[in-house]
Amino acid sequence: MFTLTAVYGLATVVTAFVGGWWSDRIGKRKPLVIWSGLIAAAALMTFAFVHTMPAAYLGAVVLGIGFGAYTAVDFALITQVLPGASDRAKDLGVINIANALPQVLAPVLAAAVLGVGLGYPGLYLLAAAVSILGSILVRRIRSVD
Numbered sequence: 001m002f003t004l005t006a007v008y009g010l011a012t013v014v015t016a017f018v019g020g021w022w023s024d025r026i027g028k029r030k031p032l033v034i035w036s037g038l039i040a041a042a043a044l045m046t047f048a049f050v051h052t053m054p055a056a057y058l059g060a061v062v063l064g065i066g067f068g069a070y071t072a073v074d075f076a077l078i079t080q081v082l083p084g085a086s087d088r089a090k091d092l093g094v095i096n097i098a099n100a101l102p103q104v105l106a107p108v109l110a111a112a113v114l115g116v117g118l119g120y121p122g123l124y125l126l127a128a129a130v131s132i133l134g135s136i137l138v139r140r141i142r143s144v145d
Contacts, residue, residue, distance in 0.1 A: 005060075011065050030139070037131045044127045081143055
C-alpha cells in the first residue's frame with residue numbers, strides 16, 4: 001500500500017506542476033479539467049475490472065495524472081468564475097465547503113455501496129461515474145475556456 005501511495009503521490013505532484021504550467025501556457029482551463037476527470041474515471045475503471053498488482057500500479061499512476069491535472073487547473077478555473085472581487089472571501093468559503101463535503105459524505109456512501117453487496121468494483125464504478133458526470137458538467141461553464 002505504501003508503494004502504491006508513493007507512486008500515486010509522485011504522479012499527482014508532477015502532473016499538478018506540468019498541468020498548471022501547460023494550462024497557463026495555452027490559456028485554457030476547461031479542456032484540461034474535463035480530461036482530468038475522464039482520466040481519473042479510466043483509472044477507477046481499471047481498479048474495478050483488473051485485480052492484479054501491475055494493474056494497481058498502472059491505476060495509481062493514471063489516477064495521479066488525472067487528479068494532479070485536476071488539482072492544478074480546477075483551482076485556477078474556480079478563481080476565474082468567481083463573480084466579483086467584493087464577494088471572493090464568501091465565495092471561496094462556499095467552494096471550500098463544496099470541496100470538503102464530499103470527503104465527509106464519501107465514507108457513508110461507500111459503506112452503503114459495500115453494504116448492499118456491490119463490493120469494491122461497484123464502488124470504483126460509482127466513483128468513475130461521478131468523475132465522468134463532473135467532467136460533463138464542467139462543459140456548462142460559459143465564462144471560461
